[in-house]
Amino acid sequence: MSHNKCASPNFLKSFDKPVEKLMFLCALSSIVFLFLMLLFITREGMQALFTFGADFIIGPVWETNSNLYGALPLIYGSLMVVAVALAVAVPIGVATAMFVEEVLPFSIRDLVKSLIELLASIPSIIYGFIGVLFLAPQIASLFGLSSGTVALTASLVLAIMTIPTIVSVSGETIAAVPKEYKEAALALGATKWQTLKNVVVPTAKSGILASVMLGFGRAIGETVAVLMVAGNVAVIPTPPWNILSPVYTLTAAIAMQMGEAAVGTLEYSALFGLGLILFIITLVVNSLADIIAKKGIKGEKGL
């Protein structure tokens, strides 16, 4: 197929080495940029970290006007919104993955999977737009709230946004469960459901767990949609599990205040400090997901 090209003059071969180096550089780019991200976000956030020390993380007051930056309410807000979102998204997502991979006939499987993937590609601003216009009023009237922009609304919007991640990653591992395992169970007279429960899910459990971690990572980093529906009050709700009170998340604080913060001020630095917290959280979560997923592959061979 490429005879003529293969016969190209020899000098072309001398391009091999430089091209190889260029490709190597490109492969390195992801590490380089990840490192640069850490470097620059830390550098800009240093001032706030030095000013407040540990209080930057455990301080309960986030008040720009008095130049007090304690990120605890924001961290709590982020975690709370994400926890509720996952509580909704994980059962729905995993059940959907099982249904799509194990129950749906092959012919419409791809179609359904594509539609769910399309759900993932809807821009977050559109989710926010619809959340503000339709979901928030519904929540308000359902719970008799004065305003629907509360943690629960944000959680529901986030849940919808996280489900596709969970479906596609856990679906992948469910689909990767060897056919032999399922046949073994079916041939013993196990029903489809028993096969699913006793063979497929246990085998795919690490992948499912990884999908939950990835979902967590996606949800905690979501910005625009959350900002529009979370209510943005930098206080830990009372009682702390009150999901019907507004919250302020790490991402929302960055997006809302970054435009206001003049370069070099303490506020500017504090926002990068939030970025650093977020960076570390996502790095840990994503790495955990990676480790879990890799362990799962090993587990199939060993046990």
Next chain:
Amino acid sequence: MMRSRSWEKVFFTILGAPAAICLTVFFWITSVLLTGIGTIRLNLLTTSALQGGLFEMIVGTAYLLLGAAGVAGPVGVFAAIHLTEYARHGRLIRVIDQAINNLAGMPSILIGLFGYAFFCRQLGLGISLASGWLTLALMMLPIVIRGTEEAIKMVPYNFKEAALALGASKWETVKSVTVPSAAPGIITSILLGMARVAGETAAILFTSCVLVTRGLPKSPFEPVMALAFNLFVKIVALGESPDKVFGIALILFLLVISFASVGIALRIYYRRKQPWLR
């Protein structure tokens, strides 16, 4: 001992409910947005923003997308070729692999924050198209690398063997056999990457967009107007009338969805139609 099969059927129907919820949500969002179709006139797409149209925003979004693809495409494809064809499995490769996964999972707001600190300020690009390209490219990169890797791995080894046996060098083999065979997959991954960043707001919020300016940027160092940014500022900061915003939201939605569906459809098509797998 009789197990009722109808019970089983009921159960799987229940299991199907969440899937139905997902699809319902999708169609609901689509239908909600499509109700806004009455508010947009076709000439909205071709009139300038100065006359109340969306022309510069649409083309600006296209500029951002094409530029980002122009950066992330080559870098991502080269990186993927290196990782699949050249790299030996070692610690460095594991670290690179990990880094790609982490980059893929990075919140877009952090990428935007970094883009502002690094591209806009450190490199002095300011709020400009170029900053936006680089920032968005950073978001596309993992998608392009992963998609290209998958496409390259699908190329059967005997293809490459055939070329190598004829005396082609490794690079020639890659260039003339591997990449052409993997081309559909590579293009698809770039498309999917573009779909991912087309509606992105947080990453361009501080890096490349302005509310209004005249016309399109004349150089990469000028700022640009974009659909997602305009929608964000108009809803969050200006609280503009829903009719006008509806139009932007709908067009943004259609743009992203069409990109994504073409990408997804192509991917399914080529996964099924890999001729050498038959």
Next chain:
Amino acid sequence: MVRKANKGLSKLVAIAGMVSLLIIGLVVGYYINAITQQKSNTNYPQEFGEDIAWRTSSITLSGSTTVLPIANACAVAFMNKHPGITITVQGGGSGVGYSNVIDGVVDLGMASREPKTSEIDGAKSKGVDLWLHPIALDAVCVVVHPSVANSSYPLSLTLQEVGKIFAGIYKYWDEVKPGLPHKEIVVVVREPGSGTRGTFEEYTMHPWKYNVTARASVQPSNPAVKNKVETTPYSIGYIGFSFISEKMHVVALAKEAGKPHVYPTVNSIAKGEYPISRYMYLVTNGQPKSGSLADRFIDFVRSKEGQQIVEANGFLKLPYVYPTS
């Protein structure tokens, strides 16, 4: 077989690529055609001024989101009038407006408050002379949900009482005034850095060193506050004059106890009787050069046409005709 499969595939790719290129080309062509036609349709005004350099120059504005709608609309109108010029409007906040002017990043800042001392100091240390050009007037109105007060049971407060409410010193309405419901007060504020918030706090909080209660709901814009107060029983918030709606009750304010309570009206604001009113500013580094685009743009905003835009965006026009220097 290898060759065949590969050929078929690359052919497909080539076709797909060509088709997509064709479509892109068509679209771009159509667009460019459309836009150039628009341009040629607008007649270039044939007046020859003393200085024509400004006709092709460009300026950038950034700053307060409150001024943003005015700046946006004026920029659009001015660009439509003069086809050669470019005015770029970025967002941000009043803080960014000042700091960008001080750093020389933009030509014009937008601000809905006067500079803080720290900003003035920063400007001095960089040798920048901040010039404020008032372009519109706005009053920050204190509004409550009709469940607290309405036209038959109106509410009047002093600035300090308002401050105590927003500082969280009063927790229930009946603590403010007997007869009001025993319900928890829902405090709605703007985000830090907002000019509206700055003006409001300057009059109601700073004199008594109050800080906004941490329980306050933070909203990013005037419409958001309006929406929140309209829909939240027992809430109190503050918004720009133009955002007042029938679904809320406006509180009459007195400077201090014993002074008359004044409702915000076009008249009372223009006369300076209403206690919380503020100017919207465009900010420059020094006086803009006469005849420059920045100078002409400021003049445009202050012209009759510009002031009509100001009013259309819900602000009050400047109370007297400004000397156009």
Next chain:
Amino acid sequence: MAEVDIRKLNVWFKDNHVLKDLTLTIEENAVTAIMGPSGCGKSTLLRAINRMNETIDGCRTTGEIYIDGQNIYNGNTDVYELRRRVGMVFQKPNPLPKSIFENVAFGVKIHKLADGKKLNEIVERSLKEAVLWDEVKDRLHESAFSLSGGQQQRLCIARALAVNPEIILLDEPCSALDPIATQKIETLMRKLAEKYTVIIVTHNVQQAARVSDYVAFLYLGKLIEYGPTKQVFESPKHELTERYITGEFG
């Protein structure tokens, strides 16, 4: 223990007509070998007996199969109970990713046949029947993947035996094993025939001759010849059978 009576069995996969009008009666308490070249429908025939074909998309079956006089293809057959009665062992050993004990106990738990002490007894009995007990009795809770290929295959047999089947289907059970492991399985099959009806699919003519009492020869989805092994091998009625046995094609 049970007789399998196959009448006019036809199986299609999509448009592919795999089994054509098959009719034969499989004797109880004997080893019946189904042999034939690849693609002749051996496995499909085997999988028709426990209705495992249904788990594949696009499969269509007509005809009847009677087990102890009951048609398993009529509407009210409980397919899961059927599969308990008809155990199956696959070409490649397919232990589940669980411990040795759990593998054998799996079917028992699924069918809620026993638990506690009785379950232990069943596991022990099944492993003994599969001649695996002595090799694994000290490591019952280790992963099934720690066993060798031959051991894994006997584990799969034990797993099938644990649920009290009447018929055992073996789909080329030795094709992935070495000669010594193969020999062990073949010995085991002879032993199983004392208690169960054993049906084995093989493309190995020698194996069919060694282990079976009856042999069926399939070619292109049709039954060419069926009878006692000795008779078929010594005096085949059909020319195709003779050519296959002598290794002329296959």
